[in-house]
Amino acid sequence: MKIRKNEVHGREKIELQMTPMIDIVFQLLVFFIMTFKIVAMEGDFNIKMPQASAGQATTEVPPIPLVVKLNASDSGKLTSVLLNGRAMPGNSDLDFMRALQKKIIDLIDGKSGPGSLQEEGEIEIDAASHLKYHYVIQTITAVTGKVGEDGKIIKLIEKIKFSPGGEAG
Template sequence: MKVRHSERSGEKVQLQMTPMIDIVFQLLVFFIMTFKIVSPEGDFNIRMPIAAPSEGIPDDELQIPPIIVRLRATGTGHLSEIRMGETPLGRDFGELNQEVRRIVGDTTGPNIQDAAEVEIDADYGLQFEYVMDAITAVSGYVGPEGNVIRVCEKIKFAPPRPEP
């Protein structure tokens, strides 16, 4: 009781800041050490049903043969050529995007867009980044306001080519 009385009668109560500052610094160090700048990631859905399309139950959707995108690789795994069907498109994924947009039509209504399917047929040794570029080019594009405009949502892979 004596101690309390003397504290209350004083002009200023002295708070012990040291333990709090210790803990605060420990927290700060923990967060700084565990901090890592991680860029956001996103997923592209791939439709790979187990039953082959001919064996599967036909759905009510409009049936359109898939657009086949052929990606040829050089010996070192780099891209040598893109073909859409029989049309050679060089090595420009922008051109592939334009072609897919021309065929699927991003303004012609939802029906064709929903039914359109792209089949990616890549060489075994092609580096995965080119496959991702192709998937990006066929799935959509960035609009003038920075928004993503989807063109084709259905993407699948052709049966794998044998290892050279």
């Protein structure tokens, strides 16, 4: 009896076709590489601002009210920063922010925990209405924390609110 060559061992060797798979895999790879875009992460600054109703007595008065006033030029650029009425020295927004942050750090004086300014203090931001928004974020950044040399964030005053009205010129 004639036996077929392939049936000698009872099993046919199955060979996988690699070429189409590799084609598709490379297509996928190219697609993902092309659509890949490094996006900077986004983060939030949390602000709790309940509406102050007329009858509600404001019992939570921070020990030291801290008002940061931001003045702007006509084009919306930051011209000066005042903390409780005292102007921060400097010529540029970065100078103002550095001075403001230093002042806040001095005020906190390394104290933390219940009752300290860091916990209880609240910054009220009184920004000129036509000031560009990124200066506000810059200010919030300066007062809420500082990135230390080791990359860790040193928390400063985290409670922020905006001045009611906020239509200061």
